[in-house]
Amino acid sequence: MDFAALPLPERLLITQRGTAFFARRLSELTDDELDGDTLLPGWTRRHLVAHVGYNAAALCRLLDWASSGVETPMYESAEQRGREIDEGATLPPAAIRNLFTHTAARLAERWRSMPASAWDSLVRTAQGRTVPASETAWMRTREVWIHAVDLGNGGRFGEFPDVVLDGVLADVVTLWRARDRGAGLSLCVDGRPSIEIQASEPTTTSVSGPLAAVVRWATGRGAVGVDIKGEETSPAWL
Known part of the structure; x- marks a missing residue:
């Protein structure tokens, strides 16, 4: 959205x-x-x-x-x-x-x-x-x-409208890519195709879960309700 x-x-x-x-x-x-x-x-x-x-x-x-x-x-x-x-x-x-x-x-x-x-x-x-x-x-x-x-x-991020969560996630991903961050990172929102932050890099960290939980992690507000394989801390985005 x-x-x-x-x-x-x-x-x-x-x-x-x-x-x-x-x-x-x-x-x-x-x-x-x-x-x-x-x-x-x-x-x-x-x-x-x-x-x-x-x-x-x-x-x-x-x-x-x-x-x-x-x-x-x-x-x-x-x-x-x-x-x-x-x-x-x-x-x-x-x-x-x-x-x-x-x-x-x-x-x-x-x-x-x-x-x-x-x-x-x-x-x-x-x-x-x-x-x-x-x-x-x-x-x-x-x-x-x-x-x-x-x-x-x-x-809680779970109280946000989905359109706000989608917009925040898009901003984070755009800034990571623009600043050459997130190599090897894959975000997997439940029910959606995965997002490869730097598509040319092999996946070393995957973060999966509901939209609100993935956005919380991506913005650096902690790992709550996500399954992480690899690096626990999200890259800086601001």
Whole structure:
């Protein structure tokens, strides 16, 4: 199932469902628990919530670029992005929660008010890719669904819509291939043909299981519900 092939309103609905999924997980955490670790090494929940909040603000800048034609990068630099997250993580708990809520609402409003002609306008992501403004729906979708799991308080890949799981897996495989990673790796989702990451290499590691479990492993969130023959750790993809 291809996320990009869905009508834009459906894509935005899935994005908003992901935002609600993240918001539920966040609401279940006490203020003290915001100091706890996430599934991302070196980041507390404070860092993660700040990151997700500032990501929404950065996507608003891309939508402003698409609407006005005036170049407005997501971030001034990678260093500025990192400082922003570190500083955001020091905010009081109520302010961190408000950062997420308010920036998510602002992004939703930007999408609602986008001129129809602006959705095809080209903008540049923080990774340097040139994409249409409509790509912001997928960029945010991937962000909120995966990071809801990263909060580490019960979110599961099995709660994702299949179209999100398929999109994440496609992104991971594409990036592995582009960066020449995953030699000898074969992914075997139940009921589907296997995916050979580097087809020219003989298989040395196979990972098989349900779609959600394979995606969890592929994104580096652990081996839960998969059968692994070979290397236990997935290659880095970001």
